[in-house]
Amino acid sequence: MNKHSIFLVLSAMIAAVTVGSQSLAQRGDADSASANAPPTARSGDADGAFVSASKFSEPDGEKLYKRVCAGCHMPDAKGATGAGTYPALARNRKLAAAGYPAYVVLHGLNGMPPVGQMMTDQQVADVINYVRTHFGNTYKDAVTAADVKSTR
Numbered sequence: 347m348n349k350h351s352i353f354l355v356l357s358a359m360i361a362a363v364t365v366g367s368q369s370l371a372q373r374g375d376a377d378s379a380s381a382n383a384p385p386t387a388r389s390g391d392a393d394g395a396f397v398s399a400s401k402f403s404e405p406d407g408e409k410l411y412k413r414v415c416a417g418c419h420m421p422d423a424k425g426a427t428g429a430g431t432y433p434a435l436a437r438n439r440k441l442a443a444a445g446y447p448a449y450v451v452l453h454g455l456n457g458m459p460p461v462g463q464m465m466t467d468q469q470v471a472d473v474i475n476y477v478r479t480h481f482g483n484t485y486k487d488a489v490t491a492a493d494v495k496s497t498r
Contacts, residue, residue: 447474
């Protein structure tokens, strides 16, 4: 992936986070059950990627990783350096403590936007569990939606 492509992916993610943050602010303190309800497709969304300005529609961790994370962390999760530095998730010891990736996905870190704000608690748990059990990672203690909710 060249620098221009990485810049475009990052710009799109930042725009999505901005729109999602505005939507969350407008929604206020929504009932947590409805805020974390399973998403449904909307008309006008060509490939069903977004079901609202703040939620993705992917049904599992692998598909979420491919849609949301692979653009920066790469499909093989080995990270990249170019317009920015995107850390490797493959064989990453920082993923051993399940709370760490949950915090980073929900709140962002350094240049990473808080992409978990555009996911349900279950989707955040699913993508974290996928990464923690793939790409040479063998962490078996699963993150639950309740864990994510308490970190949110």
